[in-house]
Amino acid sequence: MPQPLRLTPIAVMILATLREADMHTYEMVRLLKERRDDRLVPLQKGTIYHTVARLERDGLLAEVGTDRDGNRPERTTYTLLPAGRRAVEEWVRTELPQIDRASDFRVALSEAHNLERDEVVALLDQRRALLVASVDEHRTGLSGAAQRDTPEQFLVELQRQSALLDAELAWQDSLRARLSDRSLAWGIAEIPEHIKKKRHVSKETTP
Known part of the structure; x- marks a missing residue:
């Protein structure tokens, strides 16, 4: 097969x-x-x-x-x-x-706009669960390192990753909210007509 x-x-x-x-x-x-x-x-x-x-x-x-x-x-x-x-x-x-x-x-x-809005929301919810688990794992690791008196110089990369995960989670929650309340236009059908027209003219005049 x-x-x-x-x-x-x-x-x-x-x-x-x-x-x-x-x-x-x-x-x-x-x-x-x-x-x-x-x-x-x-x-x-x-x-x-x-x-x-x-x-x-x-x-x-x-x-x-x-x-x-x-x-x-x-x-x-x-x-x-x-x-x-x-x-x-x-x-x-x-x-x-x-x-x-x-x-x-x-x-x-x-390329997520190639999927329907509700499906993207569901997929992002799956990803959110993984992000939350990773955030918790990094926080636990930093807490354990502090209890063991690990010098901070050995933890700067872990601190950075923890901060990036927090920011990623906040950003994704914001995106999900905009998809859910439909304040974010989604899919080719929701592209404004004047933008579609501009896109078409640009294609026709490409050298």
Whole structure:
């Protein structure tokens, strides 16, 4: 029986761009850079073209046409297939509740809008339970170290991690509240029309 396809973070991000519209590889890269997603994964041309080819071979996206602008090389336009949509959603479902794979979580968070609002809230609640357990573990460790008179110079990293976990928990609770009270627009359908129009015009005028 074939093993389930394991997507890389860059593959997830490429597929997710195609949920918005059919586009060619140059446009995918432009959009990812515009959103500063190059902070999350390297956007190297060779890797991206190789990933697109693999996703096409695996039946997650498909060519829908080519175009040429003047003397520039032809550009192939791709569309997202149903299997690609499901693959993105499943990857985000797997990674969003995690606390031990920071780089994958950041990508999952950036693509969490591909899931329904209520499902994201439920996944964040799962993650919250893990965060609370980790916060308690770090506090217990610091308390035990203090009782053993451990010199503080050996605990600065533990103190830092404890502070970061507290901040992470507070931030996540704030995000959950905004999702729950619907003060945060969520999903492509809730993007304002003037932003969608601007996005479309930007695509049409890409050199």
